[in-house]
Amino acid sequence: xxxxxxxxxxxxxxxxxxxxxxxxxxxxxxxxxxxxxxxxxxxxxxxxxxxxxxxxxxxxxxxxxxxxxxxxxxxxxxxxxxxxxxxxxxxxxxxxxxxxxxxxxxxxxxxxxxxxxxxxxxxxxxxxxxxxxxxxxxxxxxxxxxxxxxxxxxxxxxxxxxxxxxxxxxxxxxxxxxxxxxxxxxxxxxxxxxxxxxxxxxxxxxxxxxxxxxxxxxxxxxxxxxxxxxxxxxxxxxxxxxxxxxxxxxxxxxxxxxxxxxxxxxxxxxxxxxxxxxxxxxxxxxxxxxxxxxxxxxxxxxxxxxxxxxxxxxxxxxxxxxxxxxxxxxxxxxxxxxxxxxxxxxxxxxxxxxxxxxxxxxxxxxxxxxxxxxxxxxxxxxxxxxxxxxxxxxxxxxxxxxxxxxxxx
Amino acid sequence: xxxxxxxxxxxxxxxxxxxxxxxxxxxxxxxxxxxxxxxxxxxxxxxxxxxxxxxxxxxxxxxxxxxxxxxxxxxxxxxxxxxxxxxxxxxxxxxxxxxxxxxxxxxxxxxxxxxxxxxxxxxxxxxxxxxxxxxxxxxxxxxxxxxxxxxxxxxxxxxxxxxxxxxxxxxxxxxxxxxxxxxxxxxxxxxxxxxxxxxxxxxxxxxxxxxxxxxxxxxxxxxxxxxxxxxxxxxxxxxxxxxxxxxxxxxxxxxxxxxxxxxxxxxxxxxxxxxxxxxxxxxxxxxxxxxxxxxx
Numbered sequence: 215x216x217x218x219x220x221x222x223x224x225x226x227x228x229x230x231x232x233x234x235x236x237x238x239x240x241x242x243x244x245x246x247x248x249x250x251x252x253x254x255x256x257x258x259x260x261x262x263x264x265x266x267x268x269x270x271x272x273x274x275x276x277x278x279x280x281x282x283x284x285x286x287x288x289x290x291x292x293x294x295x296x297x298x299x300x301x302x303x304x305x306x307x308x309x310x311x312x313x314x315x316x317x318x319x320x321x322x323x324x325x326x327x328x329x330x331x332x333x334x335x336x337x338x339x340x341x342x343x344x345x346x347x348x349x350x351x352x353x354x355x356x357x358x359x360x361x362x363x364x365x366x367x368x369x370x371x372x373x374x375x376x377x378x379x380x381x382x383x384x385x386x387x388x389x390x391x392x393x394x395x396x397x398x399x400x401x402x403x404x405x406x407x408x409x410x411x412x413x414x415x416x417x418x419x420x421x422x423x424x425x426x427x428x429x430x431x432x433x434x435x436x437x438x439x440x441x442x443x444x445x446x447x448x449x450x451x452x453x454x455x456x457x458x459x460x461x462x463x464x465x466x467x468x469x470x471x472x473x474x475x476x477x478x479x480x481x482x483x484x485x486x487x488x489x490x491x492x493x494x495x496x497x498x499x500x501x502x503x504x505x506x507x508x509x510x511x512x513x514x515x516x517x518x519x520x521x522x523x524x525x526x527x528x529x530x531x532x533x534x535x536x537x538x539x540x541x542x543x544x545x546x547x548x549x550x551x552x553x554x555x556x557x558x559x560x561x562x563x564x565x566x567x568x569x570x571x572x573x574x575x576x577x578x579x580x581x582x583x584x585x586x587x588x589x590x591x592x593x594x595x596x597x598x599x600x601x602x603x604x605x606x607x608x609x610x611x612x613x614x615x616x617x618x619x620x621x622x623x
Numbered sequence: 624x625x626x627x628x629x630x631x632x633x634x635x636x637x638x639x640x641x642x643x644x645x646x647x648x649x650x651x652x653x654x655x656x657x658x659x660x661x662x663x664x665x666x667x668x669x670x671x672x673x674x675x676x677x678x679x680x681x682x683x684x685x686x687x688x689x690x691x692x693x694x695x696x697x698x699x700x701x702x703x704x705x706x707x708x709x710x711x712x713x714x715x716x717x718x719x720x721x722x723x724x725x726x727x728x729x730x731x732x733x734x735x736x737x738x739x740x741x742x743x744x745x746x747x748x749x750x751x752x753x754x755x756x757x758x759x760x761x762x763x764x765x766x767x768x769x770x771x772x773x774x775x776x777x778x779x780x781x782x783x784x785x786x787x788x789x790x791x792x793x794x795x796x797x798x799x800x801x802x803x804x805x806x807x808x809x810x811x812x813x814x815x816x817x818x819x820x821x822x823x824x825x826x827x828x829x830x831x832x833x834x835x836x837x838x839x840x841x842x843x844x845x846x847x848x849x850x851x852x853x854x855x856x857x858x859x860x861x862x863x864x865x866x867x868x869x870x871x872x873x874x875x876x877x878x879x880x881x882x883x884x885x886x887x888x889x890x891x892x893x894x895x896x897x898x899x900x901x902x903x904x905x906x907x908x909x910x911x912x913x914x915x916x917x918x919x
Contacts, residue, residue, distance in 0.1 A: 220722045228711070421706035425767070428673045428700045429723040431692060 217430040221438025222445065229409055229446045238405075239450060243457035250461055262336025265292040266343055267302045267314030272321035274350050281345050285364045291339045293346060303330070312336065315343055373567050394458075396560030398451065399491055400526050403498050403556055406447045407523045410502035413439045414595060432596055440499050483563055486573055493580035494556040498523070500587025507594035522553075529558035540566035550576050552583040624687050626651050626775050626806040627672060632681030633830075634667055641667040642678075643830035649775075649808050654801050656821035656838075657810040658908065664830040665810040666703055666779055673700060673777070686775060696725035699773035703780045703810075705764050709753035713744065716752055717767055724771035731770070738766045757784050765793065769800065776800060776807045782816050794820055814908035826912055834915050838908075845911045846904070849877045850884045852891070853900035861890045875904055 296302035302314040313331035549558040627649035642664040649655040739745040742762040825835035853873040863882025
């Protein structure tokens with residue numbers, strides 16, 4: 215087995231078999247579960263499944279047509295007709311019904327309906343009674359018309375070239391998922407940077423650099439470290455994605471959460487995210503190794519990495535500005551600048567149609583930056599590996615060296 | 624073929640000349656001492672040998688040529704800066720180092736147990752390295768250096784942080800490794816520690832090799848015409864003795880060229896001096912080093 219695999223596996227075990235890693239793995243799904251659960255409970259708390267009564271003085275509901283099955287609430291409420299208001303009132307007082315409606319005699323002219331209640335009715339019950347009225351008021355109309363009436367108002371915003379649409383019904387897919395994907399991308403990079411910032415500095419702190427340098431080449435070592443961290447982050451991210459998809463599936467099917475229905479991600483955005491993620495990962499990995507190789511200890515490396523990864527959150531600080539004008543020169547330039555591109559480009563893509571040339575330029579700039587940062591990392595490692603407690607200056611790092619190792623002790 | 628050949632190497636860091644001109648060779652199956660005071664350029668020379676630094680000039684041959692990735696598996700190196708992963712169990716740390724030296728899991732399983740037993744570390748193998756004492760960590764470092772049975776062993780300052788018992792154990796171990804045919808290059812500033820170990824040495828001072836060769840020959844070359852005696856009685860003035868000097872509780876008698884040690888012994892016995900020690904005075908490496916540096 216190539217030695218870089220041993221380095222990679224050692225790095226993987228070093229991070230993954232620790233309590234704090236398990237905590238990190240379960241923190242996001244826990245947060246997600248709490249959010250979805252709270253949303254579900256909030257939605258359910260507004261429902262009431264006790265019977266709902268009505269007194270129809272207009273005759274509209276004398277022989278009521280049933281609500282078509284596709285428009286029936288999942289957990290429907292029993293709708294109880296009463297001959298007169300005193301019977302309905304008695305039932306309300308006896309707790310047999312949650313509320314009752316009084317449909318006025320001249321309902322067809324005035325559309326007046328009175329709600330009699332002690333406590334607010336459940337939203338589900340109100341929706342169901344309203345649907346019953348709509349069905350019976352539209353009796354005799356063609357079924358397509360009835361369906362259209364029952365579906366209610368829906369509007370879709372479409373870009374001029376029709377390549378992107380935003381509709382209220384698909385808000386999760388159209389807006390939330392791209393934003394979430396961008397956030398996951400940001401967390402991936404920040405998490406990787408966190409691991410990588412300690413990867414080389416820890417070797418320096420443990421004084422194991424010389425043993426490693428005399429056991430394998432620098433390339434094997436750097437590759438092993440990066441692959442190890444990739445595996446760690448992949449484990450973390452895939453766990454999160456599995457939890458996320460599981461959460462969405464449970465939300466859609468079991469809990470029937472409305473805003474999760476139709477959740478899917480545009481393949482174009484997926485492609486863009488992958489195109490950004492790969493070079494962005496190597497760009498930040500290279501920078502992180504370069505910085506941690508020049509730092510005197512792990513804490514200094516982490517502090518420096520905090521500064522470098524700060525621009526990743528930049529797009530979210532200015533989210534309002536970018537969302538209101540996603541194609542402004544400000545947003546365009548920052549979505550191509552390598553430090554901000556990984557998060558700003560997905561944010562723009564969520565709220566606008568990014569011209570193809572800008573997407574390609576963004577990926578190209580990130581790729582070139584990635585190559586440069588990996589070169590810088592290898593150089594910093596060779597120059598800084600035996601500097602214990604002594605910082606490597608940027609001028610030294612970038613100075614010409616005629617191909618010789620410029621290491622000071 | 625020599626195990627190591629170093630020819631006229633030099634290395635500077637900025638304006639500091641760490642190594643100016645060092646030449647030596649290490650023969651197969653010997654213990655070779657790379658000796659000199661702190662800052663003489665020993666560690667830099669070793670780092671150049673192991674390709675951690677590139678020399679500014681000169682040539683180095685390791686195991687018959689340039690140091691390749693394959694050859695790294697045939698070398699055991701214990702750096703002056705001892706390095707172990709502090710936060711993982713000792714056994715896992717040693718297994719990892721073994722694998723980096725090209726060992727299979729089976730080989731590691733076979734060899735690691737006896738080594739841990741030998742160094743009384745078997746009961747501590749599940750402990751994190753940081754929970755071990757400095758002496759234990761030092762012994763673990765030696766296991767990491769020798770576990771893959773290297774042909775060439777390079778040890779920088781082997782006796783740092785060791786008590787006398789462990790120092791002697793390491794000395795015995797190095798002699799045993801030499802007897803198995805391994806080549807050992809040992810670098811230290813504690814010259815008195817290696818006198819009984821080294822077959823040949825090179826003395827380095829201020830980045831330049833000032834003396835090299837067989838330890839016996841060097842000692843003879845720098846030996847005074849003197850004897851060392853110890854007695855409870857006062858040593859009287861003796862014919863042929865030019866001067867007396869105290870040395871570690873004994874008396875060093877410097878002789879003129881016509882007087883032999885036997886003449887002095889005869890004179891002492893005839894004067895009924897009860898002797899507890901009588902030996903030909905051999906200069907220590909420290910003394911030789913001082914002489915050489917003063918002459919330079």
